[in-house]
Amino acid sequence: MQRLRSAFAAGRMPHALLIHEAPGTGGEWLAYWSAQLVLCAQPSHAPCGQCPACRHVSQRQHPDLMPVTPAAESAQIRIEQVRELAADLALTAHQGGYKVAVICPADGMNRFAANALLKTLEEPPPRTLLVLVASVPSRLPATILSRCQRLRVPAPPREAAVAWLEATRGPAEWARVLAVLGDAPLLAAAADPTALLATAAEMSHDLEALAGGGGDAAASAERWTRADLPLRLACFENWLTERIRAGLVPGNAPPEVRASTHSSSPGPTIKETFDLLDAVRELRSSLDAPLNRSVALEALLRRLSPRRAA
Ligand SMILES: [Zn+2]
Incomplete structure (x- = not known):
């Protein structure tokens, strides 16, 4: 400014x-x-x-x-x-x-x-x-x-955003809400913190399962499409960003992580994760387009699964 x-x-x-x-x-x-x-x-x-x-x-x-x-x-x-x-x-x-x-x-x-x-x-x-x-x-x-x-x-520092949210919306677990939404205070201000955290916990459970080779992409996509899809896509986007940041993606893991269980992880590589992140953002900004959201989302979720060993 x-x-x-x-x-x-x-x-x-x-x-x-x-x-x-x-x-x-x-x-x-x-x-x-x-x-x-x-x-x-x-x-x-x-x-x-x-x-x-x-x-x-x-x-x-x-x-x-x-x-x-x-x-x-x-x-x-x-x-x-x-x-x-x-x-x-x-x-x-x-x-x-x-x-x-x-x-x-x-x-x-x-x-x-x-x-x-x-x-x-x-x-x-x-x-x-x-x-x-x-x-x-x-x-x-x-x-x-x-x-x-x-x-x-840039996103404001987390503590400043929490203070602002407490002042405008009253006390709640705002730090956790911001962690889920990726430090977007205006989005957080419009959300119901309790419902959002419950949704985020459910989503993170689904995403972890898919990334671990389990889960059901079609069922998750169906369920997510039914309610709060824009919010869920924001959470999905942030979940991917956090994963990249935490070094849980092959190709981006710090040595100590790479040496452990993730070393041979057949999941998406760093480039594939960034591509997936772009695709999630793309879907988020084209939600009003006449597309089958559930099918589009299912295709994205499938990209999380580890490849079957040949
Ligand atoms: Zn003036």
């Missing part, structure tokens, strides 16, 4: 930002903070948060602010929305200053929409700020990525 503030004060504000956020860590909040920064009526201590411009931005009602989000009942941002945005950006700002577009989630743009946006990114009208928020930027074309200045929103 300090970096953006100095860039703006020095007149070196980039015209396109890509905020790369861990899901649920406030990338969208930072996007609107950036909009306030350039639209605030008190440039000397922008964003002040108090002036009418700042308040209109936080209510998403500023005339020179254009939020672009997926159309209702869709997870996709369509080409018509991007064309409309380009036309709006070409007009002079109502208040004679900046015009700001916030595209969130930018990785929700389909291919046509992304191509249309490229034209605006290549020749942005003066005093334009385009803010793209994405949790999986690799889903965007490289031509778009190369035209944006990237900001990474």
Whole structure:
């Protein structure tokens, strides 16, 4: 934030930002903070948060602010929305200053929409700020990525998130909830901690069984698809990340682990685990697509099983 503030004060504000956020860590909040920064009526201590411009931005009602989000009942941002945005950006700002577009989630743009946006990114009208928020930027074309200045929103430290959750939601086992969700405080705030921990315990039991060569991928996939699938996929993603971190994956094990039981583990290799992680994220972001979720999930779960010895 300090970096953006100095860039703006020095007149070196980039015209396109890509905020790369861990899901649920406030990338969208930072996007609107950036909009306030350039639209605030008190440039000397922008964003002040108090002036009418700042308040209109936080209510998403500023005339020179254009939020672009997926159309209702869709997870996709369509080409018509991007064309409309380009036309709006070409007009002079109502208040004679900046015009700001916030595209969130930018990785929700389909291919046509992304191509249309490229034209605006290549020749942005003066005093334009385009803010793209994405949790999986690799889903965007490289031509778009190369035209944006990237900001990474790291997950906040666990203790800070626990303190915030206790203050806003009351006491609960928040540290365990965050461990399950992968330090995504906004996701945690929206969850029922008791139910979430029960679900996570059940899932981890299923996943351990599958990774150990037992379990029933079809039954697990069926059960997971029935309730809370997005939350379960977040847990699955985090379970894989933790496994990689703990050195439980062949090819990534520290020597002392490698020497023990996992040395000859025929389970997925480190590369296969990363590929699987990508596939889980992909499924998570395409949940509204007309696909058979249970079948797609079952295929992913099968990739956990150790290969049968030949
Ligand atoms: Zn202000």
